[in-house]
Amino acid sequence: MNKITKRVKGEHSMRSINSGPSTISSTRSTMSSEIGETRNYSFFTIRNDVEMEKIAARKHNTRLLLDSKTCATMRQMRLIDHGNLNKFIGMSLDAPQLLSVWKYCSRGSLADVIRKATIQMDGFFIYSLMKDIVNGLSWIHESNFEFHGMLTSKTCLLNDRWQLKITDFGLREFRTRDQFHVMDRLWTAPELLRNDDIMGSKEGDVYSLGIISAEMITRSSVFDIENRKEDAEELIYMLKKGGLQSPRPSLEHDESLEINPAYLHLVRDCWTERPSERPDIKQVASQLRSMNSNRNDNLMDHVFNVLESYASTLEDEVAERMKELVEEKKKSDVLLYRMLPKQVADKLKLGQTVEPETFDVVTLFFSDVVSFTTLAGKCTPLQVVNLLNGLYTIFDSIIERHDVYKVETIGDGYFVASGVPRRNGNEHTRNIASMSLGFVSSLADFRVPHMPAERIKIRVGFHCGSVVAGVVGLTMPRYCLFGDAVNTASRMESNSKPGQIHISNEANEMLMSLRGFTTEPRGEVIVKGKGVMQTHWLLKMDEAAAPKNYKREND
Numbered sequence: 422m423n424k425i426t427k428r429v430k431g432e433h434s435m436r437s438i439n440s441g442p443s444t445i446s447s448t449r450s451t452m453s454s455e456i457g458e459t460r461n462y463s464f465f466t467i468r469n470d471v472e473m474e475k476i477a478a479r480k481h482n483t484r485l486l487l488d489s490k491t492c493a494t495m496r497q498m499r500l501i502d503h504g505n506l507n508k509f510i511g512m513s514l515d516a517p518q519l520l521s522v523w524k525y526c527s528r529g530s531l532a533d534v535i536r537k538a539t540i541q542m543d544g545f546f547i548y549s550l551m552k553d554i555v556n557g558l559s560w561i562h563e564s565n566f567e568f569h570g571m572l573t574s575k576t577c578l579l580n581d582r583w584q585l586k587i588t589d590f591g592l593r594e595f596r597t598r599d600q601f602h603v604m605d606r607l608w609t610a611p612e613l614l615r616n617d618d619i620m621g622s623k624e625g626d627v628y629s630l631g632i633i634s635a636e637m638i639t640r641s642s643v644f645d646i647e648n649r650k651e652d653a654e655e656l657i658y659m660l661k662k663g664g665l666q667s668p669r670p671s672l673e674h675d676e677s678l679e680i681n682p683a684y685l686h687l688v689r690d691c692w693t694e695r696p697s698e699r700p701d702i703k704q705v706a707s708q709l710r711s712m713n714s715n716r717n718d719n720l721m722d723h724v725f726n727v728l729e730s731y732a733s734t735l736e737d738e739v740a741e742r743m744k745e746l747v748e749e750k751k752k753s754d755v756l757l758y759r760m761l762p763k764q765v766a767d768k769l770k771l772g773q774t775v776e777p778e779t780f781d782v783v784t785l786f787f788s789d790v791v792s793f794t795t796l797a798g799k800c801t802p803l804q805v806v807n808l809l810n811g812l813y814t815i816f817d818s819i820i821e822r823h824d825v826y827k828v829e830t831i832g833d834g835y836f837v838a839s840g841v842p843r844r845n846g847n848e849h850t851r852n853i854a855s856m857s858l859g860f861v862s863s864l865a866d867f868r869v870p871h872m873p874a875e876r877i878k879i880r881v882g883f884h885c886g887s888v889v890a891g892v893v894g895l896t897m898p899r900y901c902l903f904g905d906a907v908n909t910a911s912r913m914e915s916n917s918k919p920g921q922i923h924i925s926n927e928a929n930e931m932l933m934s935l936r937g938f939t940t941e942p943r944g945e946v947i948v949k950g951k952g953v954m955q956t957h958w959l960l961k962m963d964e965a966a967a968p969k970n971y972k973r974e975n976d
């Protein structure tokens with residue numbers, strides 16, 4: 422008997438271990454530290470001769486009399502070495518609470534695996550687990566333990582190799598004082614419930630096997646208790662009552678689950694009301710064998726296959742989602758780039774600030790539809806929207822072919838700039854001039870759908886000068902241009918005439934230096950807020966003077 426090496430954590434179970442030296446009889450193991458607890462179990466790591474090992478200690482509410490019969494049973498239990506029976510390690514006798522100590526199964530109970538849907542159980546998986554339970558039970562039924570008596574999906578454990586191990590067998594005497602939750606009785610056969618028998622029987626084990634099978638097939642908890650109208654107490658009452666109304670779990674399963682109908686018959690046979698009509702475990706084993714004559718018997722291989730195909734489906738799904746994400750990102754980028762210049766949007770996306778910037782010479786353009794308000798008065802709201810949509814489509818396609826940035830549209834008005842935010846040397850005036858001529862000439866063929874006789878004319882004006890540009894606003898950031906040049910450009914438009922392009926002296930000088938543009942002096946114009954200004958009309962552009970992009974598009 423070895424001493425505890427470390428005080429364990431966890432108030433309840435600590436008491437049992439801490440109150441005195443505790444050892445596991447019949448082994449040279451020492452309890453080391455508690456790693457978890459359920460209502461009926463405490464989990465520890467123990468040091469055996471070779472290594473640290475996890476164990477599951479079942480709590481019992483009774484004291485044990487170490488008579489020769491009990492000692493013989495313990496010894497026999499320790500010698501059991503069966504692939505489908507959990508290894509019994511020993512008893513912890515000297516702590517206040519009696520503990521039976523078992524090998525720890527890393528994947529937890531069958532109930533855990535079903536609840537957490539750790540793995541998608543297919544027909545073969547269910548068959549293999551069923552076969553494991555039947556193997557374990559067959560051994561018990563043939564031994565002098567005779568039967569398990571408390572077989573549930575919680576006493577069927579799974580190790581790391583997905584091998585099912587029945588636990589908690591052979592210690593039936595300890596059950597006399599153990600307190601059972603009403604839920605624990607849902608696997609118990611009706612005849613045992615009626616007699617308040619907690620010891621069990623062979624027929625009772627077969628009944629429990631049927632109930633466990635239904636959990637696997639339906640991938641739900643026992644009797645699907647969370648989703649049915651009766652609670653556990655009511656179910657137990659109905660089970661005790663028996664008769665035609667005696668409840669049994671549903672065997673309705675997912676369509677994707679391929680299950681042999683003979684297997685469903687076998688399950689129903691197992692939970693037959695009369696114990697004598699249930700097959701014995703040998704019959705269950707042979708029927709089960711006959712259902713799977715030509716299949717690969719190795720569950721581990723099967724699990725690998727399932728996981729592999731699951732991984733590849735997952736990869737496909739991830740790739741598909743990735744594609745959708747990239748598409749969505751593209752869409753949101755397109756929207757963003759429509760609202761802000763690309764270089765500004767990219768900086769904002771990276772979380773960088775966009776500092777205000779001065780641009781010494783840029784060209785600023787304004788246009789407005791002549792008498793739009795009168796025109797709109799003759800249309801329904803929908804017709805106004807359609808009219809503007811038609812106009813914007815034409816203008817936007819012209820804008821696209823020039824190195825310009827559409828700052829904003831205000832109703833029927835356009836504000837476009839060139840040389841900002843992307844500097845383009847002296848090309849800004851060329852681009853705006855070419856675009857202006859494009860706007861005006863495009864209207865020659867434009868017809869208002871519901872008023873074909875009506876002609877649309879725009880007033881255009883542009884000016885060259887210096888501006889400050891920056892992003893304004895947080896919730897809806899806008900790229901704005903500020904400076905006197907903006908007002909002057911706007912005045913050029915408001916003082917223009919229908920179908921004419923009115924430009925400032927500065928803009929005219931730029932065009933003259935570029936060559937290939939024909940302008941005509943307008944003379945002196947009194948401009949509000951500016952006084953008298955010398956202005957010009959832009960008349961035409963030689964083909965050779967057109968901006969490079971524009972030429973390429975028209976080729």
Ligand SMILES: Nc1nc2c(ncn2[C@@H]2O[C@H](COP(=O)(O)OP(=O)(O)OP(=O)(O)O)[C@@H](O)[C@H]2O)c(=O)[nH]1
Binds near residue numbers: 459532
């Ligand atoms: N991982 C692992 N878990 C085990 C082992 N032995 C028992 N368990 C767990 O202990 C549970 C049974 O403990 P109980 O206290 O009877 O049941 P519970 O579901 O935790 O508690 P209630 O919800 O009160 O019924 C199993 O379902 C497993 O989750 C084991 O060897 N390994």
